[in-house]
Amino acid sequence: MKIIFQNTIYSPDELNQLSKTYLGSQPLCQFISHWLEGHSDFTFQTSGSTGIPKNISVQRRQIEASVHATADFLNLKASDQVLLCLNPQYIASIMMAARALVLDMDLYIQAPSANPLTTLNHTIDFASFVPFQIYQMIQENSILQLEGIKNVLIGGAPLNQETFDILSSLNNNCYLTYGMTETVSHIALMKISGDYQQACYDVLDGIKIGNNDEQCLQIQGVVTNDQWIQTTDVVELISERQFRWLGRADHVINSGGIKIHPEQLEKYLSSLITTGEFFIGGISDSKLNERCVLVTESPMSPDKFVQIQESVAEHFSKHHVPKAYFHLPTFIKTESGKLKRKEMLVQIEK
Numbered sequence: 267m268k269i270i271f272q273n274t275i276y277s278p279d280e281l282n283q284l285s286k287t288y289l290g291s292q293p294l295c296q297f298i299s300h301w302l303e304g305h306s307d308f309t310f311q312t313s314g315s316t317g318i319p320k321n322i323s324v325q326r327r328q329i330e331a332s333v334h335a336t337a338d339f340l341n342l343k344a345s346d347q348v349l350l351c352l353n354p355q356y357i358a359s360i361m362m363a364a365r366a367l368v369l370d371m372d373l374y375i376q377a378p379s380a381n382p383l384t385t386l387n388h389t390i391d392f393a394s395f396v397p398f399q400i401y402q403m404i405q406e407n408s409i410l411q412l413e414g415i416k417n418v419l420i421g422g423a424p425l426n427q428e429t430f431d432i433l434s435s436l437n438n439n440c441y442l443t444y445g446m447t448e449t450v451s452h453i454a455l456m457k458i459s460g461d462y463q464q465a466c467y468d469v470l471d472g473i474k475i476g477n478n479d480e481q482c483l484q485i486q487g488v489v490t491n492d493q494w495i496q497t498t499d500v501v502e503l504i505s506e507r508q509f510r511w512l513g514r515a516d517h518v519i520n521s522g523g524i525k526i527h528p529e530q531l532e533k534y535l536s537s538l539i540t541t542g543e544f545f546i547g548g549i550s551d552s553k554l555n556e557r558c559v560l561v562t563e564s565p566m567s568p569d570k571f572v573q574i575q576e577s578v579a580e581h582f583s584k585h586h587v588p589k590a591y592f593h594l595p596t597f598i599k600t601e602s603g604k605l606k607r608k609e610m611l612v613q614i615e616k
Contacts, residue, residue, distance in 0.1 A: 331488035349393035351382035426536035519548035
């Protein structure tokens, strides 16, 4: 295994120097050093997308189980070249390094950027990106470079339909990931191909899934230290090995007794709203308890909003129709790029 940053190869003994050269990479470099030293326990920090970031204790065997499950699914091998261009402080980056360490793959490290492919000058077999980076690649016509990467993971947030369809046309393997710090990265992958609306996740080997009375996903495996983990993700279980993600239970809008999953509306509307980001939320209403609203980053004409209302009514029901539209020119996000919906809805209600 080689570790390469800015065309310089760093040995394990030089990782301290790398952390000084690449500011912010100290957690990543520390993990690599501790792994090579044979540590059996590690501490990771959650992204904070659903609350205050917290530390999670993870055993070496959990990391190894996650690595081998991904390697078996993607047919990764020792000769592969790995690109790491995500925030070096979070689980997604650390697990890319772990895969390189366990499988003896070469690790090319880049500081995070909107389009990491613009400065890439070597062949890559395996890489992981967030949706924003994918959107930028498409905008800057780097899609052929992306197609040259054999296995591509995309995580952190859903993709819009336009992007899903573009990636479906490529000849490489692109996957959306499902996972969290508590499951030591992803436990399921969705092949980006076929019908966007019907796409589902395939569970990796060694993982058991189920759901509770509220249809929220439960996960067990070596990656969870053999404990059942209860998530707040509402899913449709297709089989013991497949599920379709519907949304988060803590995002559900209760409008007049009707439960609305905003993520499902957003998935549908992604083909109608192609400029800027948007989301569906619920604000207080004296009659309905919560009123379903549309919030966009780019301005929208009244006619366009009416078109959206009519389309939602036809495809879902009158209860799902956004009752109002709000424009916020700057969306609030976590460090990992996830929308802070509640904070933005509070702004709207003021």
